[in-house]
Amino acid sequence: MILSAKQIEKIQKEAYRLGFVACGFTSLRKFDKEKTRFDKWLQSGFHGEMTFLERNAEKRFNPSLLGESFRSAIVVLMNYYPKEKTEAGKIPKVSKYAMGKDYHTVVKEKLCGLQQFINDEISPISGRCFVDSAPIYETRLAVDAGLGWKGKNTLLINKKYGSFVFIGEILSDLEVSENPTVEPNHCGSCTRCIDACPTGALQPDFLDATKCISYLTIEKKSYEKPDKLKTQPWVYGCDICQDVCPWNQKPEPTTIAEFSPKQFLLSAGISEWVKLNEPEFKNLFSDSPLLRTGFKRMQRNLKWIKNERGS
Ligand code: SF4
Ligand code: SF4
Known part of the structure; x- marks a missing residue:
């Protein structure tokens, strides 16, 4: 039809x-x-x-x-x-x-x-x-x-x-019957996202996912990480290349109630994060994408942050 x-x-x-x-x-x-x-x-x-x-x-x-x-x-x-x-300060950040x-x-x-x-x-x-x-x-x-x-x-x-x-x-x-007009690419000569990427994952025409903080903290299963790649303060994902984009500078907040952040993610410091045991983690994030990474890898991510901070 x-x-x-x-x-x-x-x-x-x-x-x-x-x-x-x-x-x-x-x-x-x-x-x-x-x-x-x-x-x-x-x-x-x-x-x-x-x-x-x-x-x-x-x-x-x-x-x-x-x-x-x-x-x-x-x-x-x-x-x-x-x-x-999220509260200002050195709290672990979630995308x-x-x-x-x-x-x-x-x-x-x-x-x-x-x-x-x-x-x-x-x-x-x-x-x-x-x-x-x-x-x-x-x-x-x-x-x-x-x-x-x-x-x-x-x-x-x-x-x-x-x-x-x-x-x-x-x-x-x-x-x-007919396809819509495709929006032209408005990136132009801007390179803010590439310049801001802290690990060099984002290159002018490709993404080296193995260096991307989102990959390291979410998708990577193994526990080792090259020392030169810093993930802190990110404990899950990374928004840097989006936060700097000129097209994201006047964001309209969502009206979808389900996307309201969990209070814990807005304010918990690293000591509160590391205090969470597995049942508490699973209970807190039972309906959240963070469950994908799981308790053990989240512990790993916190350890990376602590090591980088020397704390
Ligand atoms: S998510 Fe972070 S680490 Fe990954 S490409 Fe963007 S700025 Fe770089
Ligand atoms: S920061 Fe945004 S507009 Fe600039 S190059 Fe990156 S994606 Fe394009």
């Missing part, structure tokens, strides 16, 4: 009602150029221990392989920029996206609500909702849907909401 302009408008209206800040449509295509770049990146070993990236490369760059009937993507963005500020409830659950629930709306109000569709839950090149789909451009910090940047947004998509058998 080909979506009419009126139906697209109706879906967008419902997406905004559900709390999404942008909603675009695009037909599916193969990302051949991106796949070639990605293959080279993998061959260079810049993905480190993230061996899961070596699997499903065909699907990642050809989303129609995720479902025989899939023709298009409805791509949505959800703003997660928290209005609460903004992980301060509230796990986005996989929160965004997916609302996205499936949108799919249900389409089934009820437009037409029954054969489709699936995805939120960072399958090998899909989501940034590229969002670019194709006219929602922003891929910044030099490797993230999607939306003109109004910057990069502090989650991406979700419904792949389905719906068809769009």
Whole structure:
């Protein structure tokens, strides 16, 4: 079924009602150029221990392989920029996206609500909702849907909401008659993110994940870290290359209550962190992305911070 302009408008209206800040449509295509770049990146070993990236490369760059009937993507963005500020001082820092409830659950629930709306109000569709839950090149789909451009910090940047947004998509058998105008890349000659990256992970045209603080504190499973790579004050993730971006300088705080930061993350010093035992950690972060790293690796991250501080 080909979506009419009126139906697209109706879906967008419902997406905004559900709390999404942008909603675009695009037909599916193969990302051949991106796949070639990605293959080279993998061959260079810049993905480190993230061996899961070596699997499903065909699907990642050809989303129609995720479902025989899939023709298009409805791509949505959800703003997660928290209005609460972390206390000043040397507290261990957590990336903004992980301060509230796990986005996989929160965004997916609302996205499936949108799919249900389409089934009820437009037409029954054969489709699936995805939120960072399958090998899909989501940034590229969002670019194709006219929602922003891929910044030099490797993230999607939306003109109004910057990069502090989650991406979700419904792949389905719906068809769009024409694709939206793609937003030009507005990075221009800016290199603030590259200049600010403390480990040199961010290069002009690629990311060496093995040096990235987000990778080191979240994805890396082994316990050793090259001494020259400093992670402190980050205990989970890193926002530096986003915080410095000119497109993130006037962030609008999220209206999604589930993304309100946990009080502990706003104020706990390192002594409070290290005092947490495993059951306390699991209880405190049972609904949080921090559970992904787990208690033991979080202890490791705290140890790295302490070693770097010499405390
Ligand atoms: S997240 Fe931090 S370490 Fe990773 S590229 Fe950005 S600034 Fe560099
Ligand atoms: S800091 Fe500058 S170069 Fe980096 S993503 Fe933002 S606009 Fe682009």
